[in-house]
Each structure stands twice: as C-alpha cells, then as structure tokens.
Amino acid sequence: MRDLTTRSRMLLLVTVLSALVIAYNLKLTNGADAKPMRIDTVAESVTPPNLLLAKWEGPYGGVPPFDRVKVADFKPALEAGMAENLADVGRIAKDPAPPTFENTIAAMERAGQALDRVQTIYGVFGSTMNGPDFQVVQREMAPRLAAFNDQITQNTELFKRIETVYKSPEKAKLNPEQQRLTWLYYTNFVRAGARLGPGAKARLSEINQKLAGLYTKFSQNVLAEEDGQTIVLKSEGAWVISNTRSSVDPFLTYSSNRELREKAWRMFINRGDNGDEHDNNATITEILQLRAERAKLLGYPTHAHWRLENAMAKTPENAMELMMQVWKPAVARVHEEVADMQALADKEGAKIKIEPWDYRYYAEKVRTARYDLDQNEVKQYLQLEKLREGIFWVAGELFNFNFTPATNVPVVHPDVRVWEVTDKTTKRHIGLWYFDPYARAGKRSGAWMNAYRSQERVDGEITTIVSNNANFVKGKPGEPLLISWDDALTMFHEFGHALHGLNSNVTYPSLSGTAVSRDYVEFPSQLLEHWLSTPEVLQRFAVHYQTGKPIPQSLVERIKRAATFNQGFITVEYLSAALVDMKLHLAGDKKIDADAFEKATLAELGMPDEIVMRHRTPQFLHVFASDGYSAGYYSYLWSDVLTADAYGAFVEAGGPYDHKVAERLRKYIFSVGNTVDPAEAYRSFRGRDPRTEALMKKRGFSGTEAKTAAGQ
Numbered sequence: 001m002r003d004l005t006t007r008s009r010m011l012l013l014v015t016v017l018s019a020l021v022i023a024y025n026l027k028l029t030n031g032a033d034a035k036p037m038r039i040d041t042v043a044e045s046v047t048p049p050n051l052l053l054a055k056w057e058g059p060y061g062g063v064p065p066f067d068r069v070k071v072a073d074f075k076p077a078l079e080a081g082m083a084e085n086l087a088d089v090g091r092i093a094k095d096p097a098p099p100t101f102e103n104t105i106a107a108m109e110r111a112g113q114a115l116d117r118v119q120t121i122y123g124v125f126g127s128t129m130n131g132p133d134f135q136v137v138q139r140e141m142a143p144r145l146a147a148f149n150d151q152i153t154q155n156t157e158l159f160k161r162i163e164t165v166y167k168s169p170e171k172a173k174l175n176p177e178q179q180r181l182t183w184l185y186y187t188n189f190v191r192a193g194a195r196l197g198p199g200a201k202a203r204l205s206e207i208n209q210k211l212a213g214l215y216t217k218f219s220q221n222v223l224a225e226e227d228g229q230t231i232v233l234k235s236e237g238a239w240v241i242s243n244t245r246s247s248v249d250p251f252l253t254y255s256s257n258r259e260l261r262e263k264a265w266r267m268f269i270n271r272g273d274n275g276d277e278h279d280n281n282a283t284i285t286e287i288l289q290l291r292a293e294r295a296k297l298l299g300y301p302t303h304a305h306w307r308l309e310n311a312m313a314k315t316p317e318n319a320m321e322l323m324m325q326v327w328k329p330a331v332a333r334v335h336e337e338v339a340d341m342q343a344l345a346d347k348e349g350a351k352i353k354i355e356p357w358d359y360r361y362y363a364e365k366v367r368t369a370r371y372d373l374d375q376n377e378v379k380q381y382l383q384l385e386k387l388r389e390g391i392f393w394v395a396g397e398l399f400n401f402n403f404t405p406a407t408n409v410p411v412v413h414p415d416v417r418v419w420e421v422t423d424k425t426t427k428r429h430i431g432l433w434y435f436d437p438y439a440r441a442g443k444r445s446g447a448w449m450n451a452y453r454s455q456e457r458v459d460g461e462i463t464t465i466v467s468n469n470a471n472f473v474k475g476k477p478g479e480p481l482l483i484s485w486d487d488a489l490t491m492f493h494e495f496g497h498a499l500h501g502l503n504s505n506v507t508y509p510s511l512s513g514t515a516v517s518r519d520y521v522e523f524p525s526q527l528l529e530h531w532l533s534t535p536e537v538l539q540r541f542a543v544h545y546q547t548g549k550p551i552p553q554s555l556v557e558r559i560k561r562a563a564t565f566n567q568g569f570i571t572v573e574y575l576s577a578a579l580v581d582m583k584l585h586l587a588g589d590k591k592i593d594a595d596a597f598e599k600a601t602l603a604e605l606g607m608p609d610e611i612v613m614r615h616r617t618p619q620f621l622h623v624f625a626s627d628g629y630s631a632g633y634y635s636y637l638w639s640d641v642l643t644a645d646a647y648g649a650f651v652e653a654g655g656p657y658d659h660k661v662a663e664r665l666r667k668y669i670f671s672v673g674n675t676v677d678p679a680e681a682y683r684s685f686r687g688r689d690p691r692t693e694a695l696m697k698k699r700g701f702s703g704t705e706a707k708t709a710a711g712q
C-alpha cells in the first residue's frame, strides 16, 4: 500500500562515500478536497487542529505554517484528516454515475488534501523535531494510519470503479499520462489486496497494523541505542564518542588508539543486538514472518517477489544477478586493499592483523601515502555556503534556474533558510527550496530530501516545495563551515533529488517529481554528484576559506587519481547488506534467527573477515523501520548503473555542461516524474538501454586502466 500514492517521499542519505540513500514514502494517502470539512466539529479539548488541516496561506501559493505547530495538535488533525479523506473516498465509491476517469481516478487525486497537509508537517516533525512527546503520538498513530490505508484499498465498490475504468475501451482515448495513472491505481490496488475475499482482507489489514507497530518499535529501539550509549575519552578532556555513524566513523578513521577503536566499533555494530530491552532480533523474526504471510496472501512466492514486481528490476533474480556481477570483483579488490594495509602496518612495525576496526584507519594511511591526498587538506577548499552557491550555479547551467532568498516564510527551526526558484529567462516562479543543514537534538542523522508539496495541475498550476536536510555540526558564528569531499558529494546528491522535484512538469500529483520506482529514484541524485568535480565548479566555488584562492590543479589531479581508491571496501560494505536484505526476503516463512541467518549468508557469500555489513540486520532501518527499502536496498546499485551510463552521454557530447544533453535530461528524465515507464524514459534520453560497463569502470572494477588508478 505504501506504493499506492507515491506523491511525497522523503529521500534520505545515510551514507556518504557511495551516496547510498534510503527513500520511503512519507505520506500514504492521496489527497484533495472538494469540500474541506468543518474542522471545529472535530477538535477535542486541545487547540483546534484547523491550523494543520487548513489550506496553506501566504506567498508562493501558500507555505506550511511551521512556526505555529504544536505536537498536541497532530493526533486530532490526523484523525480529522483521515475522516475527511474517507468521506471523500466514500463519495467517489458511491457515485451513482457510471465510472469514468474523471469521476473516479481524477477524483481520487483530489481526495484527502487536508490529510496530505497534516502528514507533511507530521513527517517534518518526525525527522527533524522528534522528541518523547512526539514518539508517543507516533506509537499510537502508526497502526491507525496503516488501518486507514487498508480501508481505502479494501473498499470493494471503489476498486470496482477503478477496475471498470482500467478495463474500459474508453481508456485508449485518455492521454498517455491519464492511462498510466489509471494503470498505477489499478495495479497498486491489486497489489494491496483489493481482489481478496473478506477473510483474507481482514487478515491482511491485521498484518499491516501489526507491522506498523513493529516498525515503530524497531526504529525507536535503534534510536534509544544511539542516544543511550557513548564512550568517554577521559584522557583527552571532554571528548565523547556517541553511538552514531557521524561520530564513530571519523573516530575509526583518525584515532591511533586501537583498543578504543575496537570498543567504538563494537558499540556501533551491536546496536539493537545486545540482548536487552532494545534488542531487535525477536522483532525482526516477527516482521519477516508477517511479511512472508502477507506475500502468500497476495499470491506471491515471497515478499521480495511482491516488492520487486513494480520496480525497474521486476524480479529478485534480476537484482541478484547485478549484485553478484559486482560482488565478485569487489571482494577481490578488498583482498588487495587489505594486503596493502597489512603491508603498511607491517612496515610500521605495528604487529597486528588488519581487523574491521582497523580498516578505515589504515585505508586513510594508504590513501595519504599513495596519493599524497590528505582529506584535511581538501577540506580547506570546501566551504558549505560556497558549495551551496555552486549547486545553484550548476542548476542554472543545466536547467536555467535562479535562486533568490525568500524571506518571511515560516520555518520549523531558526537554522532553516528558504530560497525561491525561478526561471532565469522568463522569471516564472518554479518552487521553493528549504535548506536545513545543521544537526540538532530531535533530528535524525544523515541527509535527505523531502517534498512538502508536489508540482501538479489537476485544478490549476500548483508549484512544488522541496527541502534538503543534513547534519553538519554548526560552526562558530562568523567562521565558514568546512566540509569533507564526501559531504560535498552528499550535498550535490540531495540537491539532485531537489532538482528532480523542481523540474517536475506533470498534471497528476501521484506521478509528480520523485514519485518514481524505488530503484530509479536515486538515478537523478547520483547523477548530479558528478558535477562536483567539474573544473567549472571547482574553480569558482572550491576556494580556500582563508585566501579565497581556488583549489590548486595539482590537488584536483590527486583527488581524481584517488577516485576509485577504497571502492572494494565501499562496495562490499554496501553490497553485503543488500544481499542479506534480499536473501532474508527470499527465505519465505521460515522462522528466522537474524544473527544466525546473517552469519550463514555472509559465510556462503565469502564475506571478507575485515568488513562488516554497512547496516547489520538488528539496526537495518532501511529494511525494518518501514516496508521502505525491504528487498530494495539493492536499488542504489541499480540506480548507479544508470547514473554511470548516463554521465557518459555528457562525456561523449560537449562535456558536463552541454546544453543539448542537459535539455534531453530535463525533457526525458527530470521533468516526467512517473508519467513514463522508467526504462522507456531512459531509452529516450540515451538512445539505448543502460549498460553496466560504466558502473564497473566508475568503481574501478574493470580493465587495467581502472586497476592502475586504484593502485596495485
């Protein structure tokens, strides 16, 4: 059901080097209201929830009232929004007129707008303003929202109307976007169980509600482990390593204290796996069994088959084939990387065998020794605000966008800034871009994009509102904030998602912007990462924070030479997690012990001893915090095939700023949302199907050229 309405998604970056991201649907319902309900009839003793339900007011077609939200308002507003949406859907289902595209499919696109608005703000609070009060609301509302979704997809009269429109000869007379939307509704309803009998439907809804509760439990456990555990470095004053990636990874990279490295590593990889009240193993077993049962009910062999059916990969076999094609050379590369690190450690007289807690530390030493590349040297040229100007400039070159600060727009926190996006030539208003760059309590880690409002024109032009979010540690006032090369890539990545939303040019909100299939959505974002290292960007925007001088060419050359360095580690760390995810969901209804399954699967794959999965099963939020990326973590690799291959189109033409290729990119990829089948869209852009060669080359896994680049 989460795929029913992919209108708004939060695309979330969890790792940096290879820019792997999770995306999941934030909102579960279609929205719109011909007749907004009288809100004051719904309110209980708290503040009337009309603020959250009401049409957004202010400039730019209205903006979210972030400055006036109270956590206590969410529950009554969600309840009122759901009631209104169900009333809308009921009217559509019971319409005495024969079903047509307009009175059924388009009407569904208009239904539930108030709930859509509430859920947007609810999602922003969940990810950036989360606290104990909010978590209570989440625990209560997650199963109820799941049940609400089932009430829509299990509405027999509604499904009959959708099916009639879908199977009617009249469908051929609709325009292509309308035909695709009709197909999407029909398919999503069928996939959500619309054709099942009453008994099966009831069980399905029970499963969905149980799963929603278990997902909330799983993610709150991981958060508790991340918040609750630390290592204090007594010898170095007040330093504390918190149990999060942004704290642990730099420590593992730079600390020479091997004992503490091991301690930090163990703390981090055992999140959710400590046999205490936050242990996730039993929850995982239950989730996997419920998912397997649901897949069977819906007529699929496994959860993986169900999930992949409407993805670009289509079958688990296709996804597995790509993963295994990359897995073997990646493992071989890891053995080379380990040998290099072992040689360096031996030369230093360290008298150790490389262990997982040594990998980042020695990899950094090899990088410095072999490429004369010190990350701290690079950082001095990477100022957050300069790079922000850089991404604006790139958007201007590729898509003719202009960015102007938008004042008087309410924000959820004073750190958030807003820009208006317009067309450089026509001055037409395109949308708003919110930027929330700094870490704070109650904000989830990582980086992500979120759409607050999708572009559409069902009843007149609605422009989009998108946001980019990150977790940079705020610098001192007046001092430029310096970020790493990987963080700079992340900025370009998330901005790629934002541009996917901003370029959207469709009619129906369910097909807008980033509402595309999961293994396609990372393509535009990963593609944009390529523009960071273009000479145009580096010359203008990678300037030294003190001297203002552009990054020296010799340093750029060293960065380029080191581009495929450590790709064995990056790829194996990611792919092992993707493979375990897929195999867990191909295992059927066996009662699975997560730890034992993980161990056996990795042994069978020949996982190098020196690396651990990027997300071990008991902390794998992509897979167990929602249906999200379950049987879908492979998507980053799938999208990266397209990314690497698509950048080739620029290289083969006039370079990264070739206007003709950029125009094709806009026309066939960035503007079409989900109005076109992704494989077809890609073919229109590239003139052929994607090939994997470019990916293998990008990661340094093909041919002698790449091997030399990565060192012996």
Ligand SMILES: [Zn+2]
Binding pocket: 011, 012, 013, 020, 021, 022, 493, 494, 497, 521, 522, 525, 526
């Ligand atoms: Zn992404």
